[in-house]
Amino acid sequence: MGIEVTGVSKSFGAQKVLDNLSLSIPDGKITAIVGPSGVGKSVLLKLILGIYEVDSGSISIFGEDMTIASSEEEKTSIRKNCGVLFQSAALLDSLTIYDNIAFPVREHLSLKEDQVYQKVWSIIEDLSLKKVANLMPQQVSLSVRKRVGMARAMILDPKVLLVDEPNTGLDPQHGQEVYDLIKSCQARCGFTGVVISHEIPEVFQVSDRVAMIFQGRIFAEGTPEEIIAHQDPYIKQFLKGSIHGPIRIH
Ligand SMILES: Nc1ncnc2c1ncn2[C@@H]1O[C@H](COP(=O)(O)OP(=O)(O)OP(=O)(O)O)[C@@H](O)[C@H]1O
Numbered sequence: 001m002g003i004e005v006t007g008v009s010k011s012f013g014a015q016k017v018l019d020n021l022s023l024s025i026p027d028g029k030i031t032a033i034v035g036p037s038g039v040g041k042s043v044l045l046k047l048i049l050g051i052y053e054v055d056s057g058s059i060s061i062f063g064e065d066m067t068i069a070s071s072e073e074e075k076t077s078i079r080k081n082c083g084v085l086f087q088s089a090a091l092l093d094s095l096t097i098y099d100n101i102a103f104p105v106r107e108h109l110s111l112k113e114d115q116v117y118q119k120v121w122s123i124i125e126d127l128s129l130k131k132v133a134n135l136m137p138q139q140v141s142l143s144v145r146k147r148v149g150m151a152r153a154m155i156l157d158p159k160v161l162l163v164d165e166p167n168t169g170l171d172p173q174h175g176q177e178v179y180d181l182i183k184s185c186q187a188r189c190g191f192t193g194v195v196i197s198h199e200i201p202e203v204f205q206v207s208d209r210v211a212m213i214f215q216g217r218i219f220a221e222g223t224p225e226e227i228i229a230h231q232d233p234y235i236k237q238f239l240k241g242s243i244h245g246p247i248r249i250h
């Protein structure tokens, strides 16, 4: 069942970003969402989470329709299944790294503080964050903040993990770490993963399916191998990261 996006359109003023886009994101697999900058990848993520409203169409997450959820409570209840890492790895600046990771646990589970500690500390160890646990987000590098964001996204063992550009601003070594982490956690917890990324081929290595957004719709969809073998000139240009070809670079 996973996530079903059906005929979704979204405009901002006169700019039509998504135009009748449909996509099935299968359960228990990792789906990469790729496409040139500005095509609406982050907008799609925010529509899935009910942060933006669709103009038309529907989006269901494990059978629950986010687009008809009318109250913030209903949306929060659907979102409870979802761990999210936003593009900016937004952390709460007034809380330590430890408290940032503990935040969703305290918000959604009624655990005693020693149980919270055990849960948070176990993921802190997994992600090599021990040394920074008591620091504030502004005191650590972006790569550490991304790992903290991943810890926070995964701490409730979500059914769905949505990750937007996990590596923007990271060096290649730390970048690979984030993908390894997504893959190993997926193998352990079996979540349905959605990874938005520009990084080809890195993102293909952790993905079971790839969907390329272009011109407001899913322009190509398949296994990473199928996408790589595609002969369409738009897809070939995008994969090569070339400025030469039919895609206009702004
Ligand atoms: N809140 C908003 N108000 C107005 N326009 C918006 C808003 N959010 C996104 N857009 C516009 O929608 C388009 C798609 O944006 P989006 O952030 O989804 O692109 P993207 O595919 O994620 O790009 P990138 O790869 O650079 O992250 C852009 O033209 C952007 O300016």
Ligand SMILES: [Mg+2]
Binding pocket: 041, 042, 043, 087, 164
């Ligand atoms: Mg984006």
